[in-house]
Amino acid sequence: MRSFVHTIAGVLAGGALLGLLAVPDAPAPAHVDEARATERADEGRALFMHSWTRADPRSVAGNGLGPYFNATSCVGCHSRGGAGGGGSRDHNVNIVGGFVAHRQSWPGVGVPLGAPAGFGGLGIGGLTTATLRFVRGRAPLVRGARNAPALFGAGLIDAIPDETIIAEAQARDPRWPDIRGRVGRDATGAVARFGWKGDVARLSTFVAQAAANELGLTNPGQAETVPASAERSPDLDLDQADLDALVAFVARLPRPVEEPPSALVERGAQVFEAVGCTACHRPRLGAVRGLYSDLLLHDLGAQLVDGAGGYYGAPLKDEQAPLWRTPPLWGLRDSAPYLHDGRATTVDDAVRAHAGEAEPVRGLYEALPPVEREALLSFLDTLQAP
Ligand code: HEC
Ligand code: HEC
CATH class of the missing domain: 1.10.760.10 (Cytochrome c-like domain)
Incomplete structure (x- = not known):
């Protein structure tokens, strides 16, 4: 059962605080617990809906959106049948292979630079290939695509x-x-529940990866995918409390x-x-x-x-x-x-x-x-x- 202290620490400062607090596990009344969980999920909903920008003031200490990203919000891809739903084919994530180099313009699409063949790349709709230049004259190679599934339940x-x-x-x-x-x-080796390939064990892991990979938001679960040459800030965009809130929102989707x-x-x-x-x-x-x-x-x-x-x-x-x-x-x-x-x-x-x-x-x-x-x-x- 979630204790009062755990909930507060989770909201205020993330798991790191927990080890320091030697407080007996006095459970809060159920309605207090529930009210806090709802509040946290509401914060998560705001993050899920938030349209991120570069140098976004909502970022804890990092650079906000990107530098590499596939959309500017979670709901941008997960919207069919309501916030948290699936995405149209236009919101597919394309996975590209080959060696990728940088063009100056990035209209909202990113692919990791110098990524070795087979690296998961990104991009919405037709934008990706327009912004890619492949070194050694190789043609862009789209290896596959993934459709955004609904997150209800x-x-x-x-x-x-x-x-x-x-x-x-x-x-x-x-x-x-x-x-x-x-x-x-x-x-x-953990038993997986999520992903088209069934290769992600826990919801919290998926959410952390989605924030980093889709929106370029560095968080305690995963750093944004970016080569050192393009890194603008290694600092957190989302802290543990933000991540917990986002997970709570997705976990409580009806x-x-x-x-x-x-x-x-x-x-x-x-x-x-x-x-x-x-x-x-x-x-x-x-x-x-x-x-x-x-x-x-x-x-x-x-x-x-x-x-x-x-x-x-x-x-x-x-x-x-x-x-x-x-x-x-x-x-x-x-x-x-x-x-x-x-x-x-x-x-x-x-x-x-x-x-x-x-x-x-x-x-x-x-x-x-x-x-x-x-x-x-x-x-x-x-x-x-x-
Ligand atoms: C660019 C589109 C896009 C954006 C933006 C996006 N997602 Fe997704 N999401 C996907 C795709 C595509 C998959 C399927 C990936 C796979 O299984 O290989 C997915 C899968 C998921 C899953 C796993 C669902 C399952 O049943 O396997 C979760 C959870 C998720 N996304 C949460 C989020 C959250 C939270 C955000 C915001 C931080 C987000 N997504 C942003 C496209 C997107
Ligand atoms: C051997 C296991 C198996 C059987 C039997 C099976 N399915 Fe599936 N089904 C799958 C898998 C695995 C996928 C995902 C394939 C993919 O995405 O490439 C899938 C995908 C689907 C989808 C698409 C779901 C989505 O969200 O995109 C539908 C609809 C579906 N199956 C319906 C059926 C129906 C109806 C039957 C019976 C006639 C059936 N399936 C029999 C394993 C099975």
């Missing part, structure tokens, strides 16, 4: 215990012996909802089960109902492979190339476009792109009588943003 996903995810990987659906979910791991089922929708949910979608898109994981994911990695075939690696192009082993984390389908109606790079405009397109382990299931889906397929899609259409 992220706190519930963060709270799913490791054991639940590991147990899920051991349980097999006897109807589909070839479907084999693997536990995603981060670089330290979970997606389901429309009450009609007869057609109930039929659709049965078809979803019957053709085998639930072998990966589990209706319930641990205590979390309505997730429609096992949070495990699956091989969905060569047609979805790209050369981009993990979050921001973090290098992955070759055998990880065809593996993607089953995305939760909650909120689906409001999170188009679909798949890791947003290539699918409709849910039907997304399903038809499944192969690999999902090949037989896709086959059954395609063979459904049109009314049954419509029922299935109607069911998925009831899953919406809060």
